Amino acid sequence: xxxxxxxxxxxxxxxxxxxxxxxxxxxxxxxxxxxxxxxxxxxxxxxxxxxxxxxxxxxxxxxxxxxxxxxxxxxxxxxxxxxxxxxxxxxxxxxxxxxxxxxxxxxxxxxxxxxxxxxxxxxxxxxxxxxxxxxxxxxxxxxxxxxxxxxxxxxxxxxxxxxxxxxxxxxxxxxxxxxxxxxxxxxxxxxxxxxxxxxxxxxxxxxxxxxxxxxxxxxxxxxxxxxxxxxxxxxxxxxxxxxxxxxxxxxxxxxxxxxxxxxxxxxxxxxxxxxxxxxxxxxxxxxxxxxxxxxxxxxxxxxxxxxxxxxxxxxxxxx
Amino acid sequence: xxxxxxxxxxxxxxxxxxxxxxxxxxxxxxxxxxxxxxxxxxxxxxxxxxxxxxxxxxxxxxxxxxxxxxxxxxxxxxxxxxxxxxxxxxxxxxxxxxxxxxxxxxxxxxxxxxxxxxxxxxxxxxxxxxxxxxxxx
Numbered sequence: 274x275x276x277x278x279x280x281x282x283x284x285x286x287x288x289x290x291x292x293x294x295x296x297x298x299x300x301x302x303x304x305x306x307x308x309x310x311x312x313x314x315x316x317x318x319x320x321x322x323x324x325x326x327x328x329x330x331x332x333x334x335x336x337x338x339x340x341x342x343x344x345x346x347x348x349x350x351x352x353x354x355x356x357x358x359x360x361x362x363x364x365x366x367x368x369x370x371x372x373x374x375x376x377x378x379x380x381x382x383x384x385x386x387x388x389x390x391x392x393x394x395x396x397x398x399x400x401x402x403x404x405x406x407x408x409x410x411x412x413x414x415x416x417x418x419x420x421x422x423x424x425x426x427x428x429x430x431x432x433x434x435x436x437x438x439x440x441x442x443x444x445x446x447x448x449x450x451x452x453x454x455x456x457x458x459x460x461x462x463x464x465x466x467x468x469x470x471x472x473x474x475x476x477x478x479x480x481x482x483x484x485x486x487x488x489x490x491x492x493x494x495x496x497x498x499x500x501x502x503x504x505x506x507x508x509x510x511x512x513x514x515x516x517x518x519x520x521x522x523x524x525x526x527x528x529x530x531x532x533x534x535x536x537x538x539x540x541x542x543x544x545x546x547x548x549x550x551x552x553x554x555x556x557x558x559x560x561x562x563x564x565x566x567x568x569x570x571x572x573x574x575x576x577x578x579x580x581x582x583x584x585x586x587x588x589x590x591x592x
Numbered sequence: 593x594x595x596x597x598x599x600x601x602x603x604x605x606x607x608x609x610x611x612x613x614x615x616x617x618x619x620x621x622x623x624x625x626x627x628x629x630x631x632x633x634x635x636x637x638x639x640x641x642x643x644x645x646x647x648x649x650x651x652x653x654x655x656x657x658x659x660x661x662x663x664x665x666x667x668x669x670x671x672x673x674x675x676x677x678x679x680x681x682x683x684x685x686x687x688x689x690x691x692x693x694x695x696x697x698x699x700x701x702x703x704x705x706x707x708x709x710x711x712x713x714x715x716x717x718x719x720x721x722x723x724x725x726x727x728x729x
Binding site: 454553 | 654674675676677679683690691693709710711713716717719
């Protein structure tokens with residue numbers, strides 16, 4: 274991926290014919306290497322991060338999303354195999370990221386076996402993983418208990434929490450619980466109040482990374498790709514000099530910068546979805562045999578103190 | 593979305609059972625609900641109860657028909673034709689399906705008149721309404 278590609282506001286809205294972009298779409302699946310440089314995030318695809326061994330970055334973490342373990346439909350008959358591919362790529366990174374965040378839809382149907390398989394594979398990375406749930410992770414009879422029992426230790430409510438690492442404040446939000454008819458993703462008043470108090474003690478110069486499953490910004494409400502009270506959450510972040518919002522759910526890379534806030538969505542490791550409005554509905558998109566790896570990937574994020582933005586590198590699984 | 597509708601989508605109206613008996617047959621069943629249980633079950637394998645039945649197709653993230661009027665005692669079956677799961681949930685929590693994977697269905701018998709709004713708990717922009725009228729004498 275070239276440097277100019279990194280700053281494109283819309284990285285792969287069709288995922289096919291962006292000149293020069295296929296080159297960086299070497300990863301199918303969600304993997305973005307995020308670098309926080311001077312408080313601004315930059316994502317770089319895993320491919321580039323794999324090649325970036327000459328310039329180790331001070332602080333790097335990795336984002337993986339939408340593994341959908343258990344998915345076996347024509348768009349990808351073996352979502353576990355592509356997750357394995359993603360994990361193998363992660364293990365091969367020249368600079369080991371500090372930790373991984375998973376932005377939800379770990380499983381496809383919240384089955385214990387799906388979570389087990391995901392945990393076993395992701396555990397191979399040897400990295401600490403911070404999770405937030407996707408709507409596919411709350412499908413057990415008790416609507417989220419299975420997720421919380423497994424991943425929710427130390428979290429509040431439906432699984433939200435925050436932590437600090439290397440001077441960066443990370444906030445994991447849940448916008449997939451208790452969804453109501455006609456709506457989009459939802460955080461709810463309890464979580465919003467918690468967020469406000471969580472951020473209250475921080476200085477405005479603290480870089481903040483917020484991650485949640487459904488985009489907190491409105492990408493395409495017609496397909497449910499947004500969060501009803503996302504703007505209220507973001508209003509608490511206005512005073513910060515560097516805010517990075519990382520999401521999944523839409524299974525494709527989209528990015529925009531608004532003031533001091535950088536928004537980014539990650540690829541899935543399981544299957545792509547159509548670009549907004551290009552199909553009658555969202556859902557698994559079948560791509561030509563052999564091309565799947567170009568649509569899946571992970572991301573890495575580098576944080577470098579100074580005056581540069583976070584570097585987010587999207588890495589397709591193949592290309 | 594890549595052809596999630598490859599399998600039989602059923603009649604678009606959804607008022608008729610999926611194996612589409614004629615409107616006359618349907619009416620007869622409505623009148624003779626319960627009495628023709630065996631023949632009805634033979635004719636409509638999706639039916640989970642021996643009363644009148646109706647079907648709501650789920651396809652392309654849409655309930656069809658979105659508005660359905662039935663008589664009390666009717667069993668409504670939702671069938672998911674998408675290759676992503678959906679979950680049928682009443683807004684007032686009167687019923688809630690398990691997650692329905694591709695080709696899976698869920699049935700609920702509406703025994704009392706009223707208006708029942710429902711949505712997909714996974715994709716809440718998907719909404720529908722079942723209008724239940726009093727059973728004809």
